Amino acid sequence: MTNERLFxxxxxxxxxxxxxxxxxxxxxxxxxxxILKGVxxxxxxxxxxxxxxxxxxxxxxxxxxxxxxxxxKGLVExxxxxxxxxxxxxxxxxxxxxxxxxxxxxxxGASHLAELRLILEPxxxxxxxQRIEDQLLATMREAVATMDRSLHDPDGYIEADLDFHLALAxxxxxxxxxxxxxxxxxxxxEQRMRIFAVNGGPERGQFHHKRILAAVERGDTDAARExxxxxxxxxxxxxxxxxxxxDTTSPNPAS
Numbered sequence: 001m002t003n004e005r006l007f008x009x010x011x012x013x014x015x016x017x018x019x020x021x022x023x024x025x026x027x028x029x030x031x032x033x034x035i036l037k038g039v040x041x042x043x044x045x046x047x048x049x050x051x052x053x054x055x056x057x058x059x060x061x062x063x064x065x066x067x068x069x070x071x072x073k074g075l076v077e078x079x080x081x082x083x084x085x086x087x088x089x090x091x092x093x094x095x096x097x098x099x100x101x102x103x104x105x106x107x108x109g110a111s112h113l114a115e116l117r118l119i120l121e122p123x124x125x126x127x128x129x130q131r132i133e134d135q136l137l138a139t140m141r142e143a144v145a146t147m148d149r150s151l152h153d154p155d156g157y158i159e160a161d162l163d164f165h166l167a168l169a170x171x172x173x174x175x176x177x178x179x180x181x182x183x184x185x186x187x188x189x190e191q192r193m194r195i196f197a198v199n200g201g202p203e204r205g206q207f208h209h210k211r212i213l214a215a216v217e218r219g220d221t222d223a224a225r226e227x228x229x230x231x232x233x234x235x236x237x238x239x240x241x242x243x244x245x246x247d248t249t250s251p252n253p254a255s
Contacts, residue, residue: 013039023058024065028073030056031066035075035086046076046084088179113187114239118232120180121165125228128171129216139167140213147206154196161192164209168216195238204234 013034034040046052049067053060067084070076078084128136143164150156162185169181195201208231215223 013037023056023062024069027052027056027058027062027066028069031070032073032075040086042086042088044086046086048083113184113191114232114236116184117235118229120177121168121232122225122228124168124172124177124181125212125216125224126221127173127177128168129219129221129224131173132168132171132216136167136171137217140164140216143167144206144209144213147202147209151202151206154193157202158189158192158196161205161209162188164213168212171216191235191239195235195241198238198241201238201241204238205231208234 013030031040031046046067047055049060049063052063056063067076067078071078074087076084077087143160146160147157147164150160165188166178166181166185169178172178208227212224212227212231215227
């Protein structure tokens with residue numbers, strides 16, 4: 001969808017000139033309304049700052065403030081040299097809330113994340129075994145192959161590990177499930193980075209990944225569910241090992 005089509009006077013969205021004190025808030029509200037009504041969709045590009053200022057009848061400063069507010073809400077993303085684009089704000093909003101909760105309760109955050117995964121991901125694997133399509137199976141196979149090649153490369157291994165689990169979530173065929181899992185990707189990346197150095201951790205992870213993949217490939221719902229539970233228990237044990245190692249290597253305050 002082009003800028004001209006989105007903002008032409010004869011087409012929707014049609015914006016009103018704003019004249020009251022907090023101009024940028026009214027700009028934000030009008031763009032939010034267009035997103036909620038589906039007039040602006042994820043991937044649509046907003047016009048340039050100068051054009052937006054003309055359309056709304058405001059200064060470029062007000063437009064900059066509005067775009068900043070929209071970015072903070074996760075509704076748009078600005079890319080240097082490319083422009084500002086509408087995003088899917090659902091995952092961003094959930095991610096912000098979950099990140100805040102984890103950071104407020106850091107001592108319990110890891111156990112809460114582990115519990116959430118144990119509730120959510122076995123059923124994701126079960127659904128995926130019934131619904132997965134060839135393209136996502138190929139993604140999972142490639143992720144497993146990448147992890148095999150990256151047992152000594154934490155960045156490569158962790159990104160492939162995330163791809164594996166997100167492919168399962170996408171295969172479940174429920175956009176709410178995918179948004180929820182996508183919203184904790186940052187937390188999952190941090191968790192994996194912390195336990196990657198645990199002796200034998202990546203190899204144990206691969207053992208479980210390959211069994212889960214095989215169950216999904218043959219459409220075995222019960223096995224996919226139980227094997228994911230086994231995998232998450234292994235992740236939990238490695239997390240405890242990593243925490244224990246930190247405790248024994250940290251300086252003794254009394255010394």
